[in-house]
Amino acid sequence: MNRTLAALSLAAVFALPAGAQTLRYPVKTVDFDIWCTEIQRLSWQRCDERRKDDVTKFEAYRHTVEKYEIPYLRNKENVIHFDDAIFGYDPVDKRPDSTVARPPSPVAGE
Structure with missing residues (x-):
């Protein structure tokens, strides 16, 4: 029983990165009806039939899009x-905060 539980928890640990990757990058999936009518430009009557060959082509299309979507994102x-590292953290344009010591005033030294 303990070995089974340990094996299941180990399998869950290895399954997490793949799921976390899809949560981090919102992959937009295309639904069959949109693919059929707008991308393939088939008639809505044929799309309503959901032919086996059309569904197979749709699954191949969706798999291809998802394969390239995560690296793109x-x-x-x-x-x-x-861009943030180059343009956002420019020390010249930063205002000094309270941790930066100010130079002594020339009037105060007199």
């Missing part, structure tokens, strides 16, 4: 962080 996020 990851790259987009990296570009945003890079």
Whole structure:
């Protein structure tokens, strides 16, 4: 019993990164009706039939889109962080905060 529980918990740990990746990057999936009518430009009557070959083509299309969506979103996020690192953290444009010592005033030294 303990070995089974340990094996299940270990399997759950390895399954988490894949699920976390889809939660971090919101992958937009296309629904069959939109794919059929707008992307394939088939008639709505044929789309309502949901033929087996149409469903197979849709699954292949969706798999291809999702395969490229996560790397695209990851790259987009990296570009945003890079821009923030370059343009957002410029020490010249930062105002001094309370931890920065101010130089002595020339009037106070007299």
